[in-house]
Amino acid sequence: MxxxxxxxxxxxxxxxxxxxxxxxxxxxxxxxxxxxxxxxxxxxxxxxxxxxxxxxxxxxxxxxxxxxxxxxxxxxxxVSSGQKLVLTAALADLPAAKQAAALEDSRATFEFLKALVAREGLDADLQLCGRFFGAFTSAHLDTLKRNAETLHARTGVTIRILSRDEQREEVGSAYFHGGFVVEDYGGVHPxxxxxxxxxxxxxxxxxxxxxxxxxxxxxxxxxxxxxxxxxxxxxxxxxxxxxxxxxxxxxxxxxxxxPVMSYQIATEMLPPGMMDRLIPRRRMVTDSRKELTYTRPSPDGTRILFGCRPRALDAAPERLALALRARMLRIWPELAPIRLTHAWGGFVAMTxxxxxxxxxxxxxxxxxxxxxxxxxxxxxxxxxxxxxxxxxxxxxxxxxxxxxxxxPAPARGPWTVPLASAAYHLRDLAANPGEIMGERLGRPGRDATTPSSKEAQE
The missing domain is CATH 3.50.50.60 (FAD/NAD(P)-binding domain)
Known part of the structure; x- marks a missing residue:
């Protein structure tokens, strides 16, 4: 390239x-x-x-x-347990007994993985580092607070809700409008x-x-x-x-x-001290957009890995890498001089x-x-x-x-995923037009408390 x-x-x-x-x-x-x-x-x-x-x-x-x-x-x-079953209300139509069984077994999946890694001595870089869920808009923060309370009540995970000022303990950026941390989650080298x-x-x-x-x-x-x-x-x-x-x-x-394709990019190794500013506690990070953003440090803490579905239509990973990078820079403008070393995609199975x-x-x-x-x-x-x-x-x-x-048969057609993705993009645009248009134009985010690109290079 x-x-x-x-x-x-x-x-x-x-x-x-x-x-x-x-x-x-x-x-x-x-x-x-x-x-x-x-x-x-x-x-x-x-x-x-x-x-x-x-x-x-x-x-x-x-x-x-x-x-x-x-x-x-x-x-x-x-790595998490069953938070999606709670946050997406996937269990809402099930009887109470089935909901309880679902959450019990969802919690068991995380415990199972930890036990499996320990029992078999698997070299998987398992890190119990927690995850930060960031609010894409101020309105989303209220929703995230309700979700956090529900998640704690239904699954028992440890939750900490953060204001926009407090979020800097987790993410060195003014991009998010607050959020919450689940201490019990983690990550692996897949x-x-x-x-x-x-x-x-x-x-x-x-x-x-x-x-x-x-x-x-x-x-x-x-x-x-x-x-x-x-x-x-x-x-x-x-x-x-x-x-x-x-x-x-x-x-x-x-x-x-x-099958739904999601894409990721990896940066080159960051300069010393930069990760301490971007993700101080080395959390996993996701947001509240309909077209979810997920990002994290590499297991060795040297790079940022960043994923999402940046466009309604699929394309070669290298073509979409710049769109992912634009979204990444809206969160961390400091990464502007940092180059990309990898871009790839993979199919997620939705039901x-x-x-x-x-x-x-x-x-x-x-x-x-x-x-x-x-x-x-x-x-x-x-x-x-x-x-x-x-x-x-x-x-x-x-x-x-x-x-x-x-x-349903109509939903299995070739245009189902692009149309759903386009609808998600429109909902994100309506929720926060400034951020979405900034990404489309490839503009880095504005955050006076982070170094400029020139300062980052020096």
């Missing part, structure tokens, strides 16, 4: 892959049979493979591309977590195969025939854990998840009811629907799906005990 905002070594690839790249594992031929065939090598698939192999099953993991090349290693790596799960699954006895795209499955006596581009195998059980990368191999699941699901259809298990909150949830769902397939639990988690509705 020749634009001055790009570093000479800029890559249109995830920053995470520098430390833990996807893996080519196609040398060995596929086996003829297995107890369990797991389709997808993300957090859900690998967690399922680990649990099933630990239970003595012969497990095969199949991925259409390199292992760990999907959204699990492309995410922002933020590609390292995926890599570590691959290693743990193999150590437990699972066999992992890349570039083995599944073309379809069909009943075969008491089991299933799994047809791939590299051959066919028989399995007693099959789990689809393909999430936002679900294709025609599972028509049933494809009707139930809507009709905004709830993740484990579901069985025609003898095939499915775990999908992270709705942009997948690190802990999908890891938990894979583990629980393996337990259910092996009959190792008498309790079905909430996510496996409710119907999995299809996305």
């Amino acid at each position: 020749t634009h001055p905002a790009f570093h000479p070594e800029f890559q249109a690839a995830p920053y995470w892959w520098d430390a833990a790249p996807p893996e080519d594992a196609r040398d060995a031929p596929l086996p003829e049979r297995a107890d369990i065939a797991v389709i997808g090598s993300g957090f859900a698939g690998l967690s399922a493979a680990l649990e099933a192999a630990r239970g003595g099953a012969d497990v095969v993991v199949l991925d259409g591309g390199p292992l760990g090349g999907g959204a699990s290693s492309r995410s922002g790596g933020m 590609a390292k977590l995926n890599q570590a799960l691959r290693g743990a699954a193999r150590t437990a006895g699972a066999r992992l195969f890349s570039h083995a795209r599944v073309l379809g499955t069909e009943r075969d006596g008491g089991g299933h025939q799994v047809t791939t581009e590299r051959g066919t195998l028989r399995a007693a059980h099959v789990l689809f854990a393909t999430n936002g990368y679900t294709d025609g191999a599972s028509p049933w699941l494809r009707k139930r998840v809507l 009709a009811d905004r709830i993740p699901h484990i579901a069985e259809q025609d003898g095939v298990m499915h775990a999908a629907g992270c709705n942009g909150n997948g690190v802990a949830l999908m890891t938990f769902l894979g583990w629980h799906a393996a337990q259910l397939m092996l009959g190792r639990t008498n309790r079905r988690a909430f996510f496996a005990d409710i119907p999995f509705p299809a996305v």
Whole structure:
């Protein structure tokens, strides 16, 4: 890239892959049979493979591309429990008992991930650093306060509400209009977590195969025939854990998840002391826009990672990188002289009811629907799906005990996501036109208390 905002070594690839790249594992031929065939090598698939192999099953993991090349290693790596179920009111229409079960199991996902990392000794850069939720407008602050109170009451997480002046304890910027901090949340290095799960699954006895795209499955006596581009195998059980990368191999699941692309950028290493001004306590940071912004320090604290869906229409990551950068500079003008080293995208799986699901259809298990909150949830769902397939639990988690509705057919058309994204952009524009237009024009934010670009260079 020749634009001055790009570093000479800029890559249109995830920053995470520098430390833990996807893996080519196609040398060995596929086996003829297995107890369990797991389709997808993300957090859900690998967690399922680990649990099933630990239970003595012969497990095969199949991925259409390199292992760990999907959204699990492309995410922002933020870790929480079930705050989206509360903040999006996804549970509002459920009976009180179901709501309580949902929140109990949502809280359990975060605890499960922490326990898994500790038990297996996973090198995942897990940091329990908390998250700041920033108000995009002054009106949004009132909403965030109500959300914070609801979140505390329903999930028990530790909440601290901040005024606009107090927010500088968390974010060195006048961009937000206050917000709240959840102390109990954290972050991981998602590609390292995926890599570590691959290693743990193999150590437990699972066999992992890349570039083995599944073309379809069909009943075969008491089991299933799994047809791939590299051959066919028989399995007693099959789990689809393909999430936002679900294709025609599972028509049933494809009707139930809507893939939405989200994009991220990574800066070059910041000068000494800059991170102390931008995110003093090294929190995860998100905002209250309809088109959510999510940003964080890299696990080593040297870079800013910044994500959102900056335009209604998808495009190559390097083309959208400048739009992400414009939004980033509205928050931190001090970053103007800092160049970008990486830009990338990944598919998030949305569901009709905004709830993740484990579901069985025609003898095939499915775990999908992270709705942009997948690190802990999908890891938990894979583990629980393996337990259910092996009959190792008498309790079905909430996510496996409710119907999995299809996305209405008109909403599965090619223009659904762009139209929804455009509507979100318009709502953000109506809420705060000055900020949105500033981003469109590529103008840095105005904050007299942060150094100018020239001062930052000096």
